[in-house]
Amino acid sequence: MKRCMFLLFSLFVAISLAGCGEGSQPAKQSEQASTQQPPSQSTEAKSEKATSYPLTIKDSTGQELTFAKAPERIVSASPAETEILFALGLGDKVVAVSDYDDYPEEAKSKPKVGGVLSPNEEAILAQSPDLVVGGISMKEDVVTKLRSLDLQVITLRPKVVQDIMENILLLGQITDHQVQAEELVSRMKADIGKVTDAVKDLKPEEKKKVYLEFSAGWTVGKGEFLDELITMAGGINIASDTQGWNPVSEEKIVKEDPDVILFAQGFTDEKTGETLDQTIRKRSGWDKIKAIRDNQVIGLDHNILSRPGPRITQGLYEMAKAIYPERLK
Structure with a gap:
């Protein structure tokens, strides 16, 4: 596996x-x-x-x-x-x-x-x-x-x-x-500092639960930098009880009820022509998830978000801005 x-x-x-x-x-x-x-x-x-x-x-x-x-x-x-x-x-x-x-x-x-x-x-x-x-x-x-x-x-x-x-x-x-x-x-490091300073005074009850889908049907848990980015951005990765790259458990996501859903922009289903956010919104029972009810399903540039290179801190900023727009303008 x-x-x-x-x-x-x-x-x-x-x-x-x-x-x-x-x-x-x-x-x-x-x-x-x-x-x-x-x-x-x-x-x-x-x-x-x-x-x-x-x-x-x-x-x-x-x-x-x-x-x-x-x-x-x-x-x-x-x-x-x-x-x-x-x-x-x-x-x-x-x-x-x-x-x-x-x-x-x-x-x-x-x-x-x-x-x-x-x-x-x-x-x-x-x-x-x-x-x-x-x-x-x-x-x-x-x-x-x-x-x-x-x-x-x-x-x-x-x-x-x-x-x-x-x-x-x-x-x-x-x-x-x-x-x-x-x-x-x-x-x-300065980019990281801007983000961590913006979210450092968040109280535990203010931290938002985040679900990240980087490719259709796949999310990320502990031990990878995308999980680290969510934490740096002040969010709580609802898949952090798993390790590495994992297939999505649709029932688990509904149960965890994330405040924000982040997805990698740029993917389209070859068979249906649906974008990843359309796929996410159409899943059975997911209309009850808080992030979808509040229209907090937010796409991030997949290259900036996921390439482990010099733009990764730009990806961190965009992630934090998506989770806490009031704190990062």
């Missing part, structure tokens, strides 16, 4: 959403630059933050990789990691992306290397990359095969928001863009 859920979620990611897995590991302490400089410092000051090569790091699989210099040709086989690389100012170094990469706009024009589960090996080799970045959906046997072809492959598998920020810092270190990475993480 767990294997089926992972495969379904991997498919979900393949259409630009995101997911699960183990957090990434930071580089060895001895290899990190020691001087912390604010973003506004001079070029000379910034150079003190330069990565020292050779650099050895461990990725989320525990695999050690050593880089003799900053990568010049990067293939990203995951939409979230592509967003990170572009946000770090590395768009000119990204020579190819997955078939599903659509943000930022410049990523659309990059050569494609196939899907996120099993990208095309020949297409990757054709780009002569010195770094291949994979996300949560890249199969382990694919990673092993690519490494057997003498490719430097790093895989990132974040579970919580902190993992996402550590992945950004790790990619910044590998690519000698540490200052940019720290600036980006600082902005993300």
